[in-house]
Amino acid sequence: MRSLTLGVLLALVSAAAPAGALTPSSTGSAATTAAPAAVVAQEPARAGVPRLVVTKRVTGLSNPWDVEPIGAGRLLITERDTARLFVAGKGAKRRVAFPSDSVWVAGETGLMSLEVDPDFSKNRRFYTCSGGFLAGGGHDVRVNAWTLNTSLTRATLVRKLLGGLPTTTGRHGGCRLLIARNGALVVGTGDAAVGTNPRDLTSLGGKTLRLDRRTGAPWPTNPYISADNRRQRYVLTYGHRNVQGLAQRRDGTLWSVEHGSFRDDEVNRLVSGGDYGWNPVPGYDESVPMTDQSLPGTQLEARWRSGDPTLATSGASFVYGKKWGALDGALAVAALKATRVLFLTFNAEGRLVRKDVPKILERFGRLRSVTLAPNGDLLVTTDTDSGGGAVLRVRPAS
Template sequence: MLGGVRSTRVLLLVTAVLLSGCGGTGDLPGGQEDKGATDVPDGAAATAPPLPALRVETVLDGLDHPWDVAQAPDGTLLVDERGGGLTAVLPDGTARELDADLGDLFADGETGLMGLTLDPAFADNRRLYTCQGVEEDGGVEIQVVAWTVDPGWTRATRVADPLVGDIPVNERSGRHGGCRVRFAPDGALLVGTGDNAVGSNPQDRGTLAGKVLRVDAATGGPAPGNPFADDPDPVTRLLLSYGHRNVQGIAVRPGSGQVFTVEQGTDRDDEVDLSVPGGNYGYDPDGADGGYDESVPMTDLDLPGAVPAVWSSGDPTIATCGADFVSGPGWGGYDGVLLVGVLKDTGLLALRLDDAGQLVEQFRVPELEGTYGRIRTPLLGTDGALYVTTDNGGGDDLLLRIRPVG
């Protein structure tokens, strides 16, 4: 997937316009309780504007497990694929596979080329960041790598290799590899990692597995103000929070400074959490025999400092993944809503939150419900459109563009 041109132009095919007149709540599949939809604090959901119908277009097809997407200030879209490869879609619709050295990629199971984000100063420094499995020197780990891309969108070059290393990986299966990267409002780079299905990792602050990291994007060291800045262990100094199972999504709420993380759970719960510096998110699967006990709660509130979830799926789980907030003119009742990709129940989950970040209402986006298969990542683009990657495999995956109608 290196070098070449996928196609000379990508047709924008209108694949769904549903004039649903959706009112904003509804039953979740699998018999799950629609938590928050019937108990609306302060009438917030009842007074929300109606939801507009959405137009869904295919921007790029023929992808295989696309994991993340970013949009540059010039409108170019960049998408990566878990098995390796970076593809740019230029503003005129031309799709171009970037020449990028991914020869050391470790791609197995849930691990591979995963999170992707652009530097806030990308227009000036052309810098981007990936989180990926790496095989080198006879060992395997997960690394955050910094790259620059040329102005013509033909080549990505490693410039910090790695920026952050020594993130453990499950070498046998690739299970619970994380790994989402996003920028906090203060410019720190946030990295959500998985626990690698090792029971001791989430509660062990001496490992980077099962954590949210907060790092300086220039150096890879601890960002100023980290909650464990004075800890003697340099690993612990990188942490924002711990006690996580598998952080698949990070979303920053516009204008608030709030950061939300999304985790995939066992059969008990998937979760959306409001980030608290130094918080323990309560996962402790370290069995008495040293095994991985998945029967424990996703958040054990008996653990010191345990932070309760903002939203949890209950049983059965729906396999939550990437997330982003929708905002801007024309989005009507979606304005300010957190959208979460759903892999198991195939769609987009919408969460309406109050100013404190607590759940007001949840519902599903009708235009994507059971239509495009597994949804991994929603991202609000710089152009105000929502971009979504599917994750069905077999070379049949899509990059979608979604806009409100009217």
């Protein structure tokens, strides 16, 4: 859960580890030792922003895409290009038995977003968005439900919740998951670099979708729930280019983050049935505005945009807690190309009132996902290959 995750994100206690915990002596040949969580960077306090401290929570990863706490200090981690799944605990990480060969990997698509069920401690469920192989040939992007066994060693497929998210070369594959506070599973998708997808309500590409995480059925209050076309019933919003981030604010509003073309990465506040104005036709004409106000109907303007050039914004999470000082309530947005995290503060009406960009987070390369831990710290994945990727822990100094 991006805003209501499980467990406590602290090192495992030095007393006897709980069942299934990873320790260097209990992981066996399937485990590799992770670096200790030593402080690697600090930044002085400034203008109401506390001093930030960064530690490397997990190392030795290749293109880690997402991370989620699963309780007792343990983390679940996906790698996009290897399609591997890991569990990390104190001082060690272990690869989970997972059908990596069933994941289609190409370009920007592979094993991507994670979400952990709010009842994970009871049902062991988690969810992934990934590339997949179609029975008759070809590929798609799909959302699957899994269970993780109690020893944290094997993932078992429960069901495919939703398939048919379009893909071509793997470009603009999305794909971000978020379990909202009402229990709905929200999915942010890419347009697969096909110009007609974002405004075609019968396509699942270039959209945010909403479904029942237990059954895969369209969420009953979706704006097109009565449509004849079943795919349209999943649509929450449309007119998006490539949704890479989803977050929910305390006021219940949903927000998305998406890549721009050569300009205007966007942060959008999602409104049911909203058109966000991406329409790169004829062909795939990326010179058109990200929010094209010449289109029929009403197009909803972004709440923040990068301008030219883009930063390649990605995952996001709202940050809460007095320890964050002036950043309390800000949306923390990771950037790949720009190698930073932006803290964007919006007022009650959703207007941007402040932007902070801590220098401390500009030294770790491309940053992919931002997850709020149960104790209010942030987990940030670094998009580095060949074992150079990491999960960073970012916290205000006490």
